[in-house]
Amino acid sequence: MPRLKLPPIPPSEITPEPRWAARREWMLRAGKGALALGVGGLLAGRASWGQAARGVLAGAPNPRYRLDDALTTEEDVTGYNNFYEFGTGKSDPMRYAGRMQTRPWTVRIEGEVEKPVTLDIDDLLKLAPMEERIYRLRCVEAWSMVIPWSGYPLSALLARARPTSKAKYVQFISAVQPERMPGLGARIIDWPYREGLRMDEALHPLTLLVFGLYGKILPNQNGAPMRVVIPWKYGFKSGKSIVGIRLLENQPPTSWSEIAPHEYGFYANVNPTVPHPRWSQATERRIGSGFFAPRLETLMYNGYGDQVAGLYAGMDLRAHY
Numbered sequence: 075m076p077r078l079k080l081p082p083i084p085p086s087e088i089t090p091e092p093r094w095a096a097r098r099e100w101m102l103r104a105g106k107g108a109l110a111l112g113v114g115g116l117l118a119g120r121a122s123w124g125q126a127a128r129g130v131l132a133g134a135p136n137p138r139y140r141l142d143d144a145l146t147t148e149e150d151v152t153g154y155n156n157f158y159e160f161g162t163g164k165s166d167p168m169r170y171a172g173r174m175q176t177r178p179w180t181v182r183i184e185g186e187v188e189k190p191v192t193l194d195i196d197d198l199l200k201l202a203p204m205e206e207r208i209y210r211l212r213c214v215e216a217w218s219m220v221i222p223w224s225g226y227p228l229s230a231l232l233a234r235a236r237p238t239s240k241a242k243y244v245q246f247i248s249a250v251q252p253e254r255m256p257g258l259g260a261r262i263i264d265w266p267y268r269e270g271l272r273m274d275e276a277l278h279p280l281t282l283l284v285f286g287l288y289g290k291i292l293p294n295q296n297g298a299p300m301r302v303v304i305p306w307k308y309g310f311k312s313g314k315s316i317v318g319i320r321l322l323e324n325q326p327p328t329s330w331s332e333i334a335p336h337e338y339g340f341y342a343n344v345n346p347t348v349p350h351p352r353w354s355q356a357t358e359r360r361i362g363s364g365f366f367a368p369r370l371e372t373l374m375y376n377g378y379g380d381q382v383a384g385l386y387a388g389m390d391l392r393a394h395y
């Protein structure tokens with residue numbers, strides 16, 4: 075199951091020693107994870123919790139993005155995933171994503187930009203200062219996690235590509251590696267997995283381009299080597315393993331709204347008052363909280379309303395689900 079293959083990562087991006095203070099704080103917040111502090115620490119650089127060892131990814135904890143919620147354990151964050159390219163089961167990504175080739179890796183930025191560019195992952199890692207942010211991730215399936223991500227705002231990358239005045243939307247294209255992704259055969263999705271945002275959403279400071287989690291480089295099952303995370307939207311908006319970013323004048327098609335347009339809209343803002351046609355979105359199960367733990371009330375915009383509600387002023391959120 076674990077593939078003990080460290081992606082080649084430039085020495086400049088690897089901190090030789092984990093930042094113990096920051097890690098310790100996470101572990102303490104993680105509740106039961108705190109018990110693993112000693113073991114996890116001693117085993118740093120080797121496989122722990124049944125996961126492949128991963129290089130440390132430097133990033134300064136951003137005090138603006140902290141939560142009182144306990145962190146979801148690293149084991150759950152990397153072992154319970156949706157990544158349909160590897161299958162529809164929650165443990166399929168952990169089992170099979172190790173096959174994905176994440177180096178060399180380039181990301182093409184094109185469309186309504188002054189100068190289309192292809193950037194190498196090693197350059198993308200250095201494009202802006204790496205931050206650590208703790209975000210809630212709320213899946214449309216009504217479960218959630220609390221994850222310490224490493225990345226920087228997507229706006230830093232978009233600025234680099236100099237969008238034209240016609241750029242009103244951003245589309246994200248995920249990787250397709252036919253020999254390495256056993257889920258592609260299922261054809262549930264018209265591959266590649268595609269997602270999108272309105273330009274103001276893409277430029278919002280909360281929208282993060284992510285390269286790591288728990289202070290280490292992203293595991294493949296979480297979208298290595300680069301993904302987006304949009305914390306006020308259902309998890310499916312946060313495309314993994316991105317190879318292309320297109321700036322567009324018109325709203326792009328997106329994978330889930332193509333499959334079931336009445337169930338999954340383009341906006342997909344977390345909204346406890348608008349149920350999915352087949353289930354309520356009012357509450358959620360926090361992964362790892364235990365079988366008898368009460369469900370949590372889902373927060374409007376996943377708790378980020380103060381920061382993002384203005385983006386949707388005057389919009390009918392029932393029509394634009």
Ligand SMILES: Nc1nc2c(c(=O)[nH]1)N[C@H]1C(S)=C(S)[C@@H](COP(=O)(O)O)O[C@H]1N2
Nearest residue numbers: 155156157158213248267296309310312314
């Ligand atoms: N390429 C791709 N990206 C994807 C998905 C996918 O199947 N393929 N699943 C989405 C869904 S439904 C969720 S909830 C999140 C899960 O992210 P995580 O596994 O890192 O928690 O990834 C999203 N990004």
Ligand SMILES: [Mo]
Nearest residue numbers: 213214309310
């Ligand atoms: Mo999801």
